Amino acid sequence: MSDPRPPAAAAGGKILLVDDDRALREMAAGFLRSLGHEVDDVATLEQARARIRARPFELVLADLILEHGTGLDLLAEIRREAIPCEVIIMTGHGGVESAVQAIREGAYDYVTKPLSLTRLALDVGRALEKHRLEQDVLRLAAAKDSAFGGITAASAAMRPVVSLLRRAADSDSNLLLLGESGTGKELAARAVHEHSRRAGQPFVAVHCGALPGELLESELFGHVRGSFTGADRERKGLFLAANGGTLFLDEVGTAPARVQVGLLRALQERRVRPVGAEQDLPVDARIVAATNADLDAEMAEGRFRLDLYYRLATFVVQLPPLRERREDIPLLVGPLLEDAVRRSGRRATISPRALARLAGYDWPGNVRELAHVLERAVLLAEGSVIREQDLPLPEPAGPGGEVLTLEEVERRHIEQVLAQCGGNKVRAARLLGIPRPNLYRKLERYGLETGPLPGELEPVNEAPPAPAAPAGGPAAEPPRRRQSGLF
Ligand SMILES: Nc1ncnc2c1ncn2[C@@H]1O[C@H](COP(=O)(O)OP(=O)(O)OP(=O)(O)O)[C@@H](O)[C@H]1O
Numbered sequence: 001m002s003d004p005r006p007p008a009a010a011a012g013g014k015i016l017l018v019d020d021d022r023a024l025r026e027m028a029a030g031f032l033r034s035l036g037h038e039v040d041d042v043a044t045l046e047q048a049r050a051r052i053r054a055r056p057f058e059l060v061l062a063d064l065i066l067e068h069g070t071g072l073d074l075l076a077e078i079r080r081e082a083i084p085c086e087v088i089i090m091t092g093h094g095g096v097e098s099a100v101q102a103i104r105e106g107a108y109d110y111v112t113k114p115l116s117l118t119r120l121a122l123d124v125g126r127a128l129e130k131h132r133l134e135q136d137v138l139r140l141a142a143a144k145d146s147a148f149g150g151i152t153a154a155s156a157a158m159r160p161v162v163s164l165l166r167r168a169a170d171s172d173s174n175l176l177l178l179g180e181s182g183t184g185k186e187l188a189a190r191a192v193h194e195h196s197r198r199a200g201q202p203f204v205a206v207h208c209g210a211l212p213g214e215l216l217e218s219e220l221f222g223h224v225r226g227s228f229t230g231a232d233r234e235r236k237g238l239f240l241a242a243n244g245g246t247l248f249l250d251e252v253g254t255a256p257a258r259v260q261v262g263l264l265r266a267l268q269e270r271r272v273r274p275v276g277a278e279q280d281l282p283v284d285a286r287i288v289a290a291t292n293a294d295l296d297a298e299m300a301e302g303r304f305r306l307d308l309y310y311r312l313a314t315f316v317v318q319l320p321p322l323r324e325r326r327e328d329i330p331l332l333v334g335p336l337l338e339d340a341v342r343r344s345g346r347r348a349t350i351s352p353r354a355l356a357r358l359a360g361y362d363w364p365g366n367v368r369e370l371a372h373v374l375e376r377a378v379l380l381a382e383g384s385v386i387r388e389q390d391l392p393l394p395e396p397a398g399p400g401g402e403v404l405t406l407e408e409v410e411r412r413h414i415e416q417v418l419a420q421c422g423g424n425k426v427r428a429a430r431l432l433g434i435p436r437p438n439l440y441r442k443l444e445r446y447g448l449e450t451g452p453l454p455g456e457l458e459p460v461n462e463a464p465p466a467p468a469a470p471a472g473g474p475a476a477e478p479p480r481r482r483q484s485g486l487f
């Protein structure tokens, strides 16, 4: 006689048994429990419906004929609602036709009554094994998905973002990444490049606000020898350096007017003209642009060209701020803390209360600020466990206390860090974990003392031309509430 015990991999199954025949139910449930399974047993379809919605089962073992319906009705509901479990239908004599139908509708198998316990044990074991294998495959696929380019994306807000980034990686269209500072725009740009057909070719990043107009122009498009004072050698330019690969235009919203004109030409004609050259050069670079500026406002005020916007925004992906995806915070903390520990050479783990405090904070500087806070906490912690009081975060407003807007929190924090650095903006930007030009813009916005970076505040003289939507492009009006997705 064959051994009725289930395969080892399928022990401890969570099984729901549905049969109105009490004696049979008790016998079968007792037998399955004796094999090490957890068994819930119910008599009616109604009870079965309630039970499968109340807790997860790996296998439902249902009689074909029930009081107010059939086991096939239950099977249909389970499949319709994509409840992840296997179903085995139990049929009496003459139920072969229904049994075949059950298999066609997605049951794992059927068993005939009177039950052979040997057959039941084997069938249950195999069904459980199949279910677990399938779940493993799904879990692996999900883990692979969230591992896209090292982007932590377990939250409901981030999962669709990663799907969009995957689609962007499969295409060669230009991509515009929007999002507050520190939300991972550069990380996303690199991930898209690495998963695109251009992986292995250069990924070249350029910060459009970091250089004055003429210098940025020659940085991007190159120059010929003698084209301006100091141009004592020919220079190829970053567009050509990115040939075959991806050019990442960071903070594209800050690109001065003349650079915007050159960018538009490069995007429309796939040619660039080095400063001082007589001829254009062909170029094949995929453009990924990013900005944390409000491009609608920039366009409304004539500082950003509408036609350039449309060229860049074939694909638009909005990266949500960290406060809108708090579920990701605990998952981000692990690897960020590991990084901080590696850099500092100190050992550190984090207490549950400190973790809760991190998950509750609003993170105006997003993931970059989280990384920075963890880095400082590792240094500030007295022992090897980071406690709540070790976190360099502003005091939360108490009940009835003043509730600050995010902007106000950011303004005060910048003020405090600047004071801490004795007004040294280079150090302050480093401590805040943001690029220097971003700090200058924030200082200006909050009316804190600053001197603008050259080129950053250059006025744009050309009024944007009347928008002509490019073929397959978006409608002429820029969308007021821009959404992630393909136009
Ligand atoms: N979803 C994420 N998962 C893991 N790390 C992330 C994620 N988002 C951002 N980071 C990390 O946070 C830091 C900031 O990200 P990144 O530089 O890409 O932001 P950004 O949007 O380009 O910011 P800015 O607008 O200030 O340039 C990086 O160290 C990055 O690796």
Ligand SMILES: [Mg+2]
Binding pocket: 185, 186, 250
């Ligand atoms: Mg960036």
